[in-house]
Amino acid sequence: MRDYFDQLCKSLGALMINDPAELSLTVDVDESRVNADISVSLGLIVTELVINALKHAFPGERGGAIIVDFHAMGKSWKPSAGDDGVGTTAKLADAKPGLGTSIVAALADQLDVTVTTENGEPGTKVSIVHDEPTGRCHNDKGFGRVS
Numbered sequence: 001m002r003d004y005f006d007q008l009c010k011s012l013g014a015l016m017i018n019d020p021a022e023l024s025l026t027v028d029v030d031e032s033r034v035n036a037d038i039s040v041s042l043g044l045i046v047t048e049l050v051i052n053a054l055k056h057a058f059p060g061e062r063g064g065a066i067i068v069d070f071h072a073m074g075k076s077w078k079p080s081a082g083d084d085g086v087g088t089t090a091k092l093a094d095a096k097p098g099l100g101t102s103i104v105a106a107l108a109d110q111l112d113v114t115v116t117t118e119n120g121e122p123g124t125k126v127s128i129v130h131d132e133p134t135g136r137c138h139n140d141k142g143f144g145r146v147s
Contacts, residue, residue: 001070002029016054022063032072041107048100049081049126057085075132082125
């Protein structure tokens, strides 16, 4: 996951960040691995979260930082994207979800994970939480209920 997220975020930064001295995008990922189906979905989720942070967290010429994080413990894993931007206002939180949010929700549903959003002081952090609860096992796709 480390190489995948490193390359993904380098590409996003090169395309979307005008001044890397003002706005940084860093990756903190452990050595864990997931199967290809899951990694592709997580890459799409991280892409949407980073783009969302770039679009909303740093209005005008405001600088700051975005951190993409991925750590696993056993069969549980938790990728997140956090920023130190303006945060999620009540008005924004109540707004109708856009296409990016809908994509994240659909992918989260497909992966059977929980999406959590924390409003920091400053910034916002969105996490995708996958816990391996009792009664679940990995099938050939890496996830699924015991039938």
